[in-house]
Amino acid sequence: MIGFLTGGDPSLELSRRYLKAVVEGGVDILEIGVPFSDPVADGVTIQASTYRALTAGVTLSDILRLAEDIKRSTDIPIVLLSYMNPIHRFGVKRFLQAARSSGVDGLVIPDLPVEEADELLETARTVQIDTVFLASPTTSEKRLERILRASTGFVYLVSLLGVTGVRREISPEALRLLERVKSRGREPYAAVGFGVSEPAHVALLAERGADGVIVGSSLVRIVEENLDSPERTAQLLRSFTRSLREATGRRG
Numbered sequence: 001m002i003g004f005l006t007g008g009d010p011s012l013e014l015s016r017r018y019l020k021a022v023v024e025g026g027v028d029i030l031e032i033g034v035p036f037s038d039p040v041a042d043g044v045t046i047q048a049s050t051y052r053a054l055t056a057g058v059t060l061s062d063i064l065r066l067a068e069d070i071k072r073s074t075d076i077p078i079v080l081l082s083y084m085n086p087i088h089r090f091g092v093k094r095f096l097q098a099a100r101s102s103g104v105d106g107l108v109i110p111d112l113p114v115e116e117a118d119e120l121l122e123t124a125r126t127v128q129i130d131t132v133f134l135a136s137p138t139t140s141e142k143r144l145e146r147i148l149r150a151s152t153g154f155v156y157l158v159s160l161l162g163v164t165g166v167r168r169e170i171s172p173e174a175l176r177l178l179e180r181v182k183s184r185g186r187e188p189y190a191a192v193g194f195g196v197s198e199p200a201h202v203a204l205l206a207e208r209g210a211d212g213v214i215v216g217s218s219l220v221r222i223v224e225e226n227l228d229s230p231e232r233t234a235q236l237l238r239s240f241t242r243s244l245r246e247a248t249g250r251r252g
Helices: 012-025 044-055 060-071 084-090 092-101 118-127 140-151 172-182 199-207 216-224 232-245
Strands: 002-006 029-033 078-081 106-108 130-132 153-158 188-193 210-213
Touching: 002 012, 002 044, 002 188, 002 216, 012 029, 012 060, 012 232, 029 044, 029 060, 044 216, 060 078, 060 084, 060 092, 084 092, 092 118, 118 130, 130 153, 140 172, 153 210, 172 188, 199 210, 199 232, 210 216, 216 232
Parallel strands: 002 029, 002 210, 029 078, 078 106, 106 130, 153 188, 188 210
Antiparallel strands: none
16 A cells, blocks of 8 residues: 655655555555656646645755655555655766665656666666656557666556546456566566556455555545644545455455
8 A cells, every 4th residue: 555645745744644644544555755846757637746745945955854754653565656856956876876875765757768768777776776667558568678777666557548636446458457567477476557557446456466565645635625733634545445455355
């Protein structure tokens, strides 16, 4: 169970509280989004959360400190999702070293093609940060093989053609993509995201052999719909995450 929230939404203080609530709800991996002004892979819910974080003045350095703070109270892996521009401005090598020092275990960069990732991969291997690349239903077999070789923590299977967001059902394309990856019978682990929105989706993907499920927009929407009530937000995040975890067939 992988849970995503945008770091710094709606403020660093509340974001810290909400991320900890998701951890308390039982995620196995925590994914923290780095706010960016042009999140091309994200739908309106996560775009809005990014805008709130940027309006609050949140920077990449703030997210690294936030990850470090979360890591002090949990031993679960932390993955950062960032677009390439903030990393490039920070400096690739410097960023990866700072991320490792902050307790970050893995990195997802939606707009970095695997074909252009050699510099990042080399440094990531050196500092022992896992790299997670995205594959979609239209990814060719040749390119899928390259993505699988470059992905170390897990491979991120995009369940649909489009952006992130809450969906009513899991697409048949997602299940076919999952089958393509699992039929290879080897690592990396396959985690499905984009449109995974409710416990029934989680249960279906677990039944079909997904090693992981990634839920983001549904969690971010809880924050969006309860901006005036931090206590209620934390409670809802905790309970909803717990229901997602239970849908994987794993309790505790």
